[in-house]
Amino acid sequence: MTTEQPSLALPAPPAGPDDQLIPARMVNEWVYCARLAYLEWVEGQWAANADTAQGVRVHARGRQSGPPAPDPADPAPPDMETRRVTLASERLGLIAEIDVLTLTDGAAVPVDHKKGRRPHVAEGAYLPERVQIAVQGLLLREAGYTCTEGALWYVESRERVRIPLTDELIATALSAASDLRLAAAARHIPPPLDHSAKCIRCSLLPVCLPDEVNLFRHGDVPRTPPPPADAAMPLYVQTPGARIGRSGEQLVVSVEGEADRKVAFGDVSELVLAGPVSLSTPALHEAVRREIPIAWLTSGFWFLTTTGSRGPRSAVARRAQYEAASDIGRALRFARELVAAKIRNQRTFLRRNWRGDAAERETLMERLRHLTEKAVHVPDRGALLGTEGEAAAIYFQAFPSLFTDAAHALGTFDYARRSRRPPADPLNACFSLSYALLTRAWATALEIAGLDPWVGLYHTERPGRPALALDMMEPFRPILADSTVLMAVNNGEISPDAFVRSAGGCALTPVGRRALIAGWERRLDQELSHPVFGYQLSMRRMLHVQARLLVRYLTGEISSYPHYIPR
Ligand code: SF4
Numbered sequence: 001m002t003t004e005q006p007s008l009a010l011p012a013p014p015a016g017p018d019d020q021l022i023p024a025r026m027v028n029e030w031v032y033c034a035r036l037a038y039l040e041w042v043e044g045q046w047a048a049n050a051d052t053a054q055g056v057r058v059h060a061r062g063r064q065s066g067p068p069a070p071d072p073a074d075p076a077p078p079d080m081e082t083r084r085v086t087l088a089s090e091r092l093g094l095i096a097e098i099d100v101l102t103l104t105d106g107a108a109v110p111v112d113h114k115k116g117r118r119p120h121v122a123e124g125a126y127l128p129e130r131v132q133i134a135v136q137g138l139l140l141r142e143a144g145y146t147c148t149e150g151a152l153w154y155v156e157s158r159e160r161v162r163i164p165l166t167d168e169l170i171a172t173a174l175s176a177a178s179d180l181r182l183a184a185a186a187r188h189i190p191p192p193l194d195h196s197a198k199c200i201r202c203s204l205l206p207v208c209l210p211d212e213v214n215l216f217r218h219g220d221v222p223r224t225p226p227p228p229a230d231a232a233m234p235l236y237v238q239t240p241g242a243r244i245g246r247s248g249e250q251l252v253v254s255v256e257g258e259a260d261r262k263v264a265f266g267d268v269s270e271l272v273l274a275g276p277v278s279l280s281t282p283a284l285h286e287a288v289r290r291e292i293p294i295a296w297l298t299s300g301f302w303f304l305t306t307t308g309s310r311g312p313r314s315a316v317a318r319r320a321q322y323e324a325a326s327d328i329g330r331a332l333r334f335a336r337e338l339v340a341a342k343i344r345n346q347r348t349f350l351r352r353n354w355r356g357d358a359a360e361r362e363t364l365m366e367r368l369r370h371l372t373e374k375a376v377h378v379p380d381r382g383a384l385l386g387t388e389g390e391a392a393a394i395y396f397q398a399f400p401s402l403f404t405d406a407a408h409a410l411g412t413f414d415y416a417r418r419s420r421r422p423p424a425d426p427l428n429a430c431f432s433l434s435y436a437l438l439t440r441a442w443a444t445a446l447e448i449a450g451l452d453p454w455v456g457l458y459h460t461e462r463p464g465r466p467a468l469a470l471d472m473m474e475p476f477r478p479i480l481a482d483s484t485v486l487m488a489v490n491n492g493e494i495s496p497d498a499f500v501r502s503a504g505g506c507a508l509t510p511v512g513r514r515a516l517i518a519g520w521e522r523r524l525d526q527e528l529s530h531p532v533f534g535y536q537l538s539m540r541r542m543l544h545v546q547a548r549l550l551v552r553y554l555t556g557e558i559s560s561y562p563h564y565i566p567r
Pocket of ligand 1: 033034035039191196199202205208210
């Protein structure tokens with residue numbers, strides 16, 4: 001097993017009284033993959049997979065503590081075995097929980113339980129696990145015990161491996177802890193491993209994006225990421241008065257006059273609650289415990305907030321975001337590229353779906369191409385808004401040229417211009433709902449990535465406006481939201497009676513909404529090739545990859561943010 005360590009020339013600062021103690025498990029991880037330890041310990045990132053779940057099960061066995069260990073000053077301590085012993089040292093800046101501690105003839109031996117089978121390597125175990133034992137031994141010595149060796153117990157092969165605490169192993173453990181503390185103090189994220197097999201099984205792969213970051217570092221082609229572990233889907237509840245409760249492992253949706261609907265928590269990736277629906281405290285607790293995000297929307301699907309999203313337990317990404325948002329020059333550079341990406345995607349969407357006159361299409365393509373170039377050179381945000389508006393006027397005017405003859409014949413989707421408050425006609429009602437769905441999807445993706453959806457780099461802050469979500473969705477409006485609307489109209493999934501019109505405007509009926517939401521979810525599930533990384537992934541995952549890349553860009557790990565611009 002090889003160990004990649006970033007070269008950190010400066011000595012680590014000593015652990016102060018306010019410094020967090022480094023768990024022995026993190027020292028293990030630092031030696032295994034320094035970036036993994038950094039992401040978990042410094043950035044507060046965590047994600048479960050089958051491996052981590054197995055590890056938790058192994059450590060959960062015999063969870064109860066044993067009798068207290070004897071006083072190390074006792075001149076004749078009894079031989080004994082105890083469990084779950086927590087030791088910490090501010091001087092060393094380390095903390096450890098020892099699975100089993102044995103005392104024989106006054107000598108302490110820490111034993112750590114590991115899932116799986118004993119590896120067949122000369123030292124009896126891999127270096128990270130031996131280092132973890134060394135930290136436990138150091139803490140025992142610090143507490144006054146005699147400790148010259150530890151042991152690893154491999155649960156599957158039921159083998160015990162003796163780990164001598166050599167000076168070399170102790171030095172490696174101290175050096176690893178010191179390097180981790182230094183990296184944390186310097187906010188220096190170690191680089192990803194290069195095409196390592198470790199990454200394929202790593203639960204933090206979707207957070208770390210090792211191959212994607214390495215593409216920026218030295219141009220290596222990324223591997224296709226493994227498919228997602230579960231196929232859970234969002235659960236939408238939009239019926240006024242609906243009640244959501246919990247029955248064991250299931251969510252129970254109750255609507256008056258209808259049979260209860262039961263959905264296993266494990267099948268729900270997100271709860272989307274629109275309008276006056278209620279969620280019981282037990283259901284809320286369980287959703288939060290399982291880290292199922294809950295999106296709260298108005299009856300019109302306008303985003304209010306989310307709870308329970310799986311964001312990191314740190315403000316590293318948010319701090320970087322706020323710094324970027326306050327840097328007018330940096331925010332403008334980002335916004336220029338963002339708007340250029342949106343116009344390019346509008347152009348691509350029109351080109352792909354055009355059903356009108358070919359010469360007219362070429363004129364539109366040329367006008368939008370010109371605006372794309374203009375966007376990246378505008379002097380300020382005001383000019384950028386003007387360019388974006390110019391492109392939007394061209395785009396929406398051309399939109400009816402994408403309809404089939406059958407859709408035109410309905411007369412329902414005749415269209416004058418984009419109108420929002422309220423939508424003036426059926427097509428605008430569809431756009432408004434699809435943009436609301438896109439806003440919600442981005443707000444959740446950003447929160448999960450550790451960013452603040454309310455502070456944008458392009459959209460200005462206003463109460464109730466998720467500015468960063470509105471920023472990030474711009475290039476996705478044509479590709480995701482408008483394409484959902486176009487498919488629903490052209491495929492006849494939205495019929496003329498799916499709308500209610502009033503003097504105030506036009507809205508979708510609940511049935512119409514359901515049809516558009518179903519089309520939206522299908523669109524999210526479609527697999528497309530990532531234009532930068534080349535591999536196939538669903539649009540649902542694409543949003544999360546882009547949100548994580550934004551974190552990598554804002555924290556300075558990659559020099560530019562790769563906007564999603566399909567060809
Ligand atoms: S994905 Fe690879 S580089 Fe990233 S934290 Fe995991 S093991 Fe380390």
